[in-house]
Amino acid sequence: MAEEPIDLIRLEGEGNSVVLRITGRERREHPGRTDVLAGEFRIDTPFVSGGLPTWLLPGDLRQWQQALDLLDAGQDIAWRADTRAPGLFIERDQDDDRCRVTVRDHSASLTAVTVTVPLADAWFDDAYRRLDLALETWPPEGN
Template sequence: MAEEPIDLIRLEGGGNSVILRITGKEAGQGSDETDVLAGEFRVDTRFVRGGLRTWLFPEDLRQWQQALDKLDAGQDIAWREGTRAPWLFIERVEDDDRCRVTIRDHSMSLTTVTVTVPLTDAWFDEAYDRLDLIWKTWPLKED
């Protein structure tokens, strides 16, 4: 039986949301290929709504862990910048419990979307739990 989708990233509030929903694992081709996770970025606001398919490798998940640590320490982050995959930027809004989330698709649609959403302390515990759940649900074979 297929596993249910899991949201690796879920930032929402004030009528806006940015979600990275993981839909399953795709096995690498051959015995020496790396497994990947299939997913989709979903953006929903009163103004714009859309989705963008993406794939995540084990290194992407490790880098997301590092990005979460930096964000939790009060730093802005850039995740997957410089890769062929969609880039994700999260900038904290000074003196506020909000952040600006930007998704940039520089290879296919050539579109960039920025959304402002709340970023509370409770969000971080949930974000780490989501990452752990992804690793447990879909263990990835690395090359």
């Protein structure tokens, strides 16, 4: 049975949303190549809507957990900033419960989209739950 897609990242509100949906594991036939998780960033606003396919390596999930910890501590984050994969950047607005979320395609379209969404404290519990669900559904190889 195929697993259902999981929204690893879901930031939404005020008519804007940024979602990273994992759709499944892609097996690599070549020996020594790590399987990847297939997914898509979806950005929807009243002004622009679009999607960007992506793949996640096992280390990306561990790095997302570290990024969540930093964001929860009040810091801005840059997740997958130094890779060929699309990167996610979140800047917290210290004056209210909003943040600026940017998805940047470093290699293919060379495009970035930034949206503003609310970031309430309750969002973090849900974000950690989504990460745990992804790790349970598609554990990194070797676990």
